[in-house]
Amino acid sequence: MNLSFKELGLSENTLKALEKKGFKEPTEIQEKTIPILLNGDVDVVGQAQTGTGKTAAFGLPLIEKIDENSKDVQALILTPTRELAIQVSEEIDSLKGEKKLKILPVYGGQPIEPQIRQLKRGVHIVVGTPGRILDHIRRGSLNLKNISYLVLDEADEMLNMGFIDDVEEILRHTNKNKRVLLFSATLPRTILNLAKRYMEEYRLVSVKKETLTTNLVEQIYYEVSNSKKFEALCRVIDVEDDFYGLVFCKTRADVNEVANKLIEKGYEADALHGDIAQKQRERILNRFKKKRINILVATDVAARGIDINNLTHVINYSLPQNPESYVHRIGRTGRAGKKGTAISFVTPNEYRKLKYIKKIAKVNIRKEKLPEIDDVINAKKSKILNNIVEIIKSEDYQEYVEISQELINEFGAERALAALLKYVFKDKLVIIGD
Structure with a gap:
């Protein structure tokens, strides 16, 4: 279909944010997912791996739908790792444009008290790992009764890393009227069974296998x-x-x-x-x-x-x-x-x-x-020559002209240059196994 972001039904604020980030046109997973999340009320199971644009596929509709005037947590995004939690929160934050949304990454390995203080002040979207999310639920610092969206990102990795029991416990603490969005590179039976248990009706969105x-x-x-x-x-x-x-x-x-x-x-x-x-x-x-x-x-x-x-x-x-x-x-x-x-x-x-x-x-x-070793040596020589040529072209060497002339006068140009190359590049032409 090759629709534009505007044709997907996104607001002017979001379109400006996308333009600022240099997003030209939606990826396949975005084109298929965004209209469902903006216009319908069914859940979504999306088959898409990292790098296909899936974060924006669910993040953009969340930005559109969430009420910035409410202090309640309205969306929870579960990720298998701390790094992914940070990156997802940063990506959504970079796409929110002028909308005053508060997005909080929550994960272990960090003191929990600052997270509790931020949650008390009001957060719209929480992005976190299952273990730390459960900690907050048990402490009473995270209330999921009013959330409208629950996203399971890289669900197959959460399964592989043994988080599915934690995920199911988190799901039991949420209200029944939320929408569940599940994204996974693969869809093993365990993931599909999870979808059947916690989604009343869902649309399966799949990126073509070859992509x-x-x-x-x-x-x-x-x-x-x-x-x-x-x-x-x-x-x-x-x-x-x-x-x-x-x-x-x-x-x-x-x-x-x-x-x-x-x-x-x-x-x-x-x-x-x-x-x-x-x-x-x-x-x-x-x-x-x-x-x-x-x-x-x-x-x-x-x-x-x-x-x-x-x-x-x-x-x-x-x-x-x-x-x-x-x-x-x-x-x-x-x-x-x-x-x-x-x-x-x-x-x-x-x-x-x-x-x-x-x-x-x-x-x-x-x-x-x-x-071959000769290929490696030639490549290294080429890199060294390119570095030197760049310096010569930039003429950023004037402070070394006097000392270079002294070396040339005493040792000759060839010996002086070879020694300087050895001094600067050390053993870069020495090959393992040579």
């Missing part, structure tokens, strides 16, 4: 033994002009080991896993979003909710446990019309798992040969 894994992602794999994975990772990063990506590992220990090795070799990298304190996690994510680091090594759980549109790469340092996780991982690149690359390191005894992922996820993952 779930997106044709903008080039998917390749390298056959690599466990002992050679780190060398392979360095080669993959080094041959790219502007690598900006997520590296997925199976365990927290693997994440720490890989991140520490990268940092030791001079890469701008950091680690993200469940043992990291919340404030530190937020600092790491902020640095990654601002590209102060360009490599983030993470576990699946820690990476939930990372929503960045311009990642160039997703690296499966360890293959995921199932096809759904593979789809979740690679869906973090190739967004917003930009191409991305998903690379998997596969050991010889993992071919059966790879074949299963390809079959169930219906994806084409082609085998490639690792970049």
